[in-house]
Amino acid sequence: MSLLAILGVLSSAIFSGTSLLYTTLGETLHQRAGIVNLGLEGIMLISAATGYRVAVETGNPYIGILVAMIVGGLTNMIIGFLVVTRKANQLASGLATMFFGFGLSALIGRDYVGVRITPLPRIPFPGTANLPLLFASLFRFDFLIYLVIPVAVLIWWLLFRTRWGLGLRAVGENADTAFASGRNPFWIKYQALGIGGMLAGLGAAHLSIAYTMNWSQFMTGGRGFIAVALVIFSKWHPLRAIGGALLFSGAVAFQLMLQSSGVRVSPFLLDTIPYLITLLVLIIWGGTRKHAAPASLGRVYQGGQQ
Amino acid sequence: MKSKIFLILAILITSALLVTACQPAVEEPVVEEPVVEEPVVEEPDVEEPVEEPVVEEPEEEEVVVEEPVEEDEGPCLIIGALHGGPITDAGYNQAMHESVMTIKENIPCVEIIVAENVPEEAGATSTMVNMIQQGAGMIIATAFNHQYPAIELAEQNPDVIFQHAGGWELRDNFGNFFTEPPDTWYMMGVAAGLMTETNKLGFVGAFPLGWTNTFINSFTLGAQSVNESVETIVAFTFDWGDSAKEADATNSLINQGVDVITMHVDSPATVISTAESRGAYSIGFQNLAAQDYAPEYWISGIGHTLGGTLTWLTSNVIDGTWEPIFLRCGIGAGCMAMAPFGPNVPQEVQDQVLEVKDAIVDGELTVFAGPIFDQEGTERVAEGEELPVAMMGSVDWYVQGVIGSPQ
Numbered sequence: 001m002s003l004l005a006i007l008g009v010l011s012s013a014i015f016s017g018t019s020l021l022y023t024t025l026g027e028t029l030h031q032r033a034g035i036v037n038l039g040l041e042g043i044m045l046i047s048a049a050t051g052y053r054v055a056v057e058t059g060n061p062y063i064g065i066l067v068a069m070i071v072g073g074l075t076n077m078i079i080g081f082l083v084v085t086r087k088a089n090q091l092a093s094g095l096a097t098m099f100f101g102f103g104l105s106a107l108i109g110r111d112y113v114g115v116r117i118t119p120l121p122r123i124p125f126p127g128t129a130n131l132p133l134l135f136a137s138l139f140r141f142d143f144l145i146y147l148v149i150p151v152a153v154l155i156w157w158l159l160f161r162t163r164w165g166l167g168l169r170a171v172g173e174n175a176d177t178a179f180a181s182g183r184n185p186f187w188i189k190y191q192a193l194g195i196g197g198m199l200a201g202l203g204a205a206h207l208s209i210a211y212t213m214n215w216s217q218f219m220t221g222g223r224g225f226i227a228v229a230l231v232i233f234s235k236w237h238p239l240r241a242i243g244g245a246l247l248f249s250g251a252v253a254f255q256l257m258l259q260s261s262g263v264r265v266s267p268f269l270l271d272t273i274p275y276l277i278t279l280l281v282l283i284i285w286g287g288t289r290k291h292a293a294p295a296s297l298g299r300v301y302q303g304g305q306q
Numbered sequence: 307m308k309s310k311i312f313l314i315l316a317i318l319i320t321s322a323l324l325v326t327a328c329q330p331a332v333e334e335p336v337v338e339e340p341v342v343e344e345p346v347v348e349e350p351d352v353e354e355p356v357e358e359p360v361v362e363e364p365e366e367e368e369v370v371v372e373e374p375v376e377e378d379e380g381p382c383l384i385i386g387a388l389h390g391g392p393i394t395d396a397g398y399n400q401a402m403h404e405s406v407m408t409i410k411e412n413i414p415c416v417e418i419i420v421a422e423n424v425p426e427e428a429g430a431t432s433t434m435v436n437m438i439q440q441g442a443g444m445i446i447a448t449a450f451n452h453q454y455p456a457i458e459l460a461e462q463n464p465d466v467i468f469q470h471a472g473g474w475e476l477r478d479n480f481g482n483f484f485t486e487p488p489d490t491w492y493m494m495g496v497a498a499g500l501m502t503e504t505n506k507l508g509f510v511g512a513f514p515l516g517w518t519n520t521f522i523n524s525f526t527l528g529a530q531s532v533n534e535s536v537e538t539i540v541a542f543t544f545d546w547g548d549s550a551k552e553a554d555a556t557n558s559l560i561n562q563g564v565d566v567i568t569m570h571v572d573s574p575a576t577v578i579s580t581a582e583s584r585g586a587y588s589i590g591f592q593n594l595a596a597q598d599y600a601p602e603y604w605i606s607g608i609g610h611t612l613g614g615t616l617t618w619l620t621s622n623v624i625d626g627t628w629e630p631i632f633l634r635c636g637i638g639a640g641c642m643a644m645a646p647f648g649p650n651v652p653q654e655v656q657d658q659v660l661e662v663k664d665a666i667v668d669g670e671l672t673v674f675a676g677p678i679f680d681q682e683g684t685e686r687v688a689e690g691e692e693l694p695v696a697m698m699g700s701v702d703w704y705v706q707g708v709i710g711s712p713q
Contacts, residue, residue, distance in 0.1 A: 004562075259542065
């Protein structure tokens, strides 16, 4: 196991963890406002496909990323309409949106499978530019990667250091109390969904436009659900989500590294490592007394006036 | 109460949208009026592949297509072609789609109905029934799991000819066809073995299936034939299309010192463009178009070019001489082709690879000729014997020099 292989795991963890982290941050906002959004997988697929298509058509990856963000936010409005305005069941609405996303994204991306795009420029991480090419190429990141930790800090600051964040968390804990103190839970939930959807769209754009430079059907491979698990994993905290996303994508990269270093263990078994780690952490977390879950998570808010 | 009604309504609308979006896109049949100006003389195109493709039917003589066009009537034959994935994937489905569309170029009077994205059996059955109702006299099913749905329909529709890609079953009106990739993988192995500087080759696979393992073995044997110290490192993604994992796997292999990458996944786009961005050489499989992703570090690639064979089968259906055969044809018969070499491949390497290609075309080279030992040193093919084709689909061992676990 060479130094390059170990650094490689770190590099892969950062590359594939970025889209996961954006999405997890989005879901953290949803859940802090009391909404479990199981539609993320579909929203990511729609954003990835639309963003990719726009990036191909305009020849400009930045416009593609912008569109993917907007599309993510707008698609989340479907869920918003269902669960906030229509007061529908959150799990059913999320799953329906997910299946809707499977179909719609396949349609949007249909003629764009395997079409080439202009990649995002990759900027060397400070101090790594003079390393040998094989090492240096591990640490040349696109701007979305550099941006992801500041975004996580920003979300933390918004949630825990601003009045807006206080209102959002209050809605997630007890929407009636929030309403009594002069907030509008409906409006706040829509805001959380809008911003969260944009973050998920950003994550999806990183996946298709920046990292894999490719669109293929079902390309998110369950990352929308992993993000939901990571929110619980990080106890609804944006900064802990950084660790969660890195740990999960690091585990994927680690098992691939084990495979390619010739460990004589069945690859079927190695492929389960990331999920085993997730289970393990959930077991450990499950034992602690303090639950950080928003109190009215998943509950339908019936409105302030009785 | 009202909200429940709305919920049900919303779910219904969403599922309706979903169902329409997921519907396999059956393209409107391309009805072209048969071109009257040049009705006959399609022979030159059709004749060429006829020489070799028949493997199990040695007595087959040269078949020439006489008057394939019946002017003034409708299409001489309606062909329904269905594919498991999108026909623009730069991979297997696109290669098969292009092969099917070659029939139309060679025999203009046929009409082709194309359905893509038909991954599962139930969808395949309904798609084929739909095609038969539209008058299809021949069905070409190219996904592996279309075989049994197609056989079922073949028994119900004795007048319709079914051709399946990659299967092994035969019925009165059900034949199969495919290429012989293992030989060409050997050829690509030679190229890789000559190009590598680190003596480490990388293979990104979706699943450790029998055929994938055979490709890996063949690739490695080819590389070892020109470079004794070469190793092939294998990484599996357990998904035919998880691009991010493919990129991770490619990076992971390169970080182990691999400098030539190849793959067996649905679309080669991500693996090849990732290798290119890391400065590693790549070798393509399935579709020749994969070269576009690696302008600089492309070595070569192999793809399915079954147009000639399918044209020949179609002409047999039209003139009533079609028989169910187990058809496998290789690069010698034009069923597979090699992509052009990349700009960084030296002339000596090109010459050596082309020599091997000639040996394969002339039938002088047997890839899996014994003795062949697996990773543990167990003899898998004895001296003087060779691995039968029927066994290649169920190989669960790797030759010596492959790093990785096959199960």
